[in-house]
Amino acid sequence: MKKLGILLIATALLALGACKGSGSKKKFLPPSTGGINTLMVIMDTELWRGPVGEKIRDEFAAQIVGLPQIEPKFTLTQVPPKVFKGTTTHSRSILYVEQDSTSLAHIKDDAYAKPQKVAVVTGPTEEVMIKNLDSLADRAIKEFKANEIAEAQRRFERSLSKDKALEEEFGIHLDVPSLYKVGRREDNFVWMDIQIPKGTMNIIAYEMPWDYFSNDSTFVEDIVRMRDSIGEKYIPGPYENTYMITEKAFAPYVFPAEIGGKKAAEVKGVWEIHGYPMAGPFLTYIINDEENNRKMIIEGFTFAPSEAKRDYMFELEAILKTVEFEPSAASD
Structure with missing residues (x-):
């Protein structure tokens, strides 16, 4: 894979090195960032504008049932891979989509920050990427939402009602x-x-x-x-x-x-x-x-x-x- 593959491999190697060199020491991860129910989509702009991007919008920005007006499950922000660095990698919910010879559809926890969910979808053609998105979307949405629920709970736990x-x-x-x-x-x-x-x-x-x-x-x-x-x-x-x-x-x-x-x-x-x-x-x-x-x-x-x-x-x-x-x- 390209940039994401290098970053994930580097992350794994650093973690492995830390374990070998210091025993109980764990890799430091910065706190994740982002507004509630926002999803950072990392992919080429051309893919975003085409059928693959349309599939992402159909799944991850689908209308929420039970609301009186149309509102999406997640607010999507598309970013090209070349700017996926620094604090951009600290987003709490990330969907990384890349055209690549390898076909992948999986979810990684806490790759660059904590807590964090990174869903990775790759494929050699748009058809394969769309198929992989289709296979991963339901689970990714469920895990993204659970992560967002936990974040919302962490935020309001700072000051809780004492009423009995x-x-x-x-x-x-x-x-x-x-x-x-x-x-x-x-x-x-x-x-x-x-x-x-x-x-x-x-x-x-x-x-x-x-x-x-x-x-x-x-x-x-x-x-x-x-x-x-x-x-x-x-x-x-x-x-x-x-x-x-x-x-x-x-x-x-x-x-x-x-x-x-x-x-x-x-x-x-x-x-x-x-x-x-x-x-x-x-x-x-x-x-x-x-x-x-x-x-x-x-x-x-x-x-x-x-x-x-x-x-x-x-x-x-x-x-x-x-x-x-x-x-x-x-x-x-």
């Missing part, structure tokens, strides 16, 4: 940034929010009976019914008789998930206000908390009219994915 409402009501813990405040707390309901420039970001939690979702064939309808009943009871709109419901025009997306060490359903969709023109995205986790004979529900939703919402919802997802179940929550 979630622990006291449900026996769960979330790493919530200290700027979020509890605005409403009732029996079986906690609502925390934070003001953003043109709206709010919100976290709510409540529990449902273990057997609430009794039929797989009506699962989506039951989710909508659950959310709408909670919205009517606890989440009012700006005027009397207005309240949050699930958008009627489109059914939410539902995916299997694991969170807090438990099986769950991940639900993405759009909320709206019954009787008033307001809407925004939501992310709900329905967690099978069998030990406590309940479905634990945690949700994040955003109100930010005319604003991009990807990164807001990403922060909420990062928060929700820190959920831990306290031993004291177990039923006797």
Whole structure:
């Protein structure tokens, strides 16, 4: 391979030399850099403008489901290989694509910085490169996203809320940034929010009976019914008789998930206000908390009219994915 191959080989040799020469000493890696959900794409500009670049945009800048407007999975920045040096190599998420006699599709951890994911795709022809991109894209997107979630969590862990409402009501813990405040707390309901420039970001939690979702064939309808009943009871709109419901025009997306060490359903969709023109995205986790004979529900939703919402919802997802179940929550 060309420049990337030389850099990776040099990195490996340096690491090997360090191990032989100093025993326990490890190679120093600078901290990785970059905005959340940004992906540095290292490839020739001609390739970027052609079918290979189009394949990259189709996969890595595809539309995120569950948002009210079109927003990409990652913000892509294309850089020619000749400038891939110095601090450019410290980017947290890198996709390196090169036309080369060797055919490769793999992911390397912490090649030039830490934490870092470097996806490498090469091939002798555009057709082979596109095939290799196709084979690697799903795994690369998953690993890039997991790395970004971890980075978001590291950032807000610097200052966490000390409020105990979630622990006291449900026996769960979330790493919530200290700027979020509890605005409403009732029996079986906690609502925390934070003001953003043109709206709010919100976290709510409540529990449902273990057997609430009794039929797989009506699962989506039951989710909508659950959310709408909670919205009517606890989440009012700006005027009397207005309240949050699930958008009627489109059914939410539902995916299997694991969170807090438990099986769950991940639900993405759009909320709206019954009787008033307001809407925004939501992310709900329905967690099978069998030990406590309940479905634990945690949700994040955003109100930010005319604003991009990807990164807001990403922060909420990062928060929700820190959920831990306290031993004291177990039923006797």
